[in-house]
Amino acid sequence: MFTSASLSGSKPEQYEQLLAQARALMHGERDRIANAANLSALVYNALPQLNWAGFYFFDGTELVVGPFQGLPACVRIPLDKGVCGAAASTRQTQRIADVHAFPGHIACDSASNSELVVPLVSSTGALIGVFDLDSPVQDRFDVEDQHGLEAIARAFVESLE
Structure with missing residues (x-):
């Protein structure tokens, strides 16, 4: 049985604790749906001011929604559309302070104002998908959030290999 411990300390320390919890949840499990869901x-549930957190998986053509927490989401996202498409096509994390100013933004939830999307790329360079976080707060994500969530995304990719 898993119980979530409260995060404490500085933001980088909190992300280290969250990464340790993530690794514990994925330990010995290689199924991407199970790990993405957890x-x-x-x-x-650990980070404040989120209204969506989840995964989109690349099906060879576009991104398809995977496990997530939050309101129902857009099911399919072309690689040339939105913040998720930009992260997938460039394979670069997208940290967007104001999604309404982002060209081609897809408003799956009108309450979202900022977004952080981390591409998921295998050790062979294959695109797996993206890890997407939305917030109703503008400029919710800073560089410490980006680094912490990139580490969690790397741990997810490693769990599949």
């Missing part, structure tokens, strides 16, 4: 729940 990570979505872990992050959504």
Whole structure:
């Protein structure tokens, strides 16, 4: 049985604790749906001011929604659309302070004002998908959030290999 411990200390220390919890949840499990479901729940419940946390998986053509926490989401996202598409096509994390100013933003939830999307890329360079977090707060994500969530995304990819 898993119980979520409160995060304490500085933001980097909190992300180290969250990463340790994530690794414990994924330990010995290689199924991407199981790990994505648990990570979505872990992050959504651990971090404040989120209204969506989850995964989109690349099906060879576009991104398809996977496990998540939050309101129902857009099911399919082309690689040339939105923040998720930008992260997938460039394979670069997208940290967007104001999604309404982002060209081609897809408003799956009108309450979202900022977004952080981390691409999921295998050790062979294959695109797996993206890890997507939305917030109703503008400029919710800073560089410490980005680094912490990139580490969690790397741990997810490592769990699959």
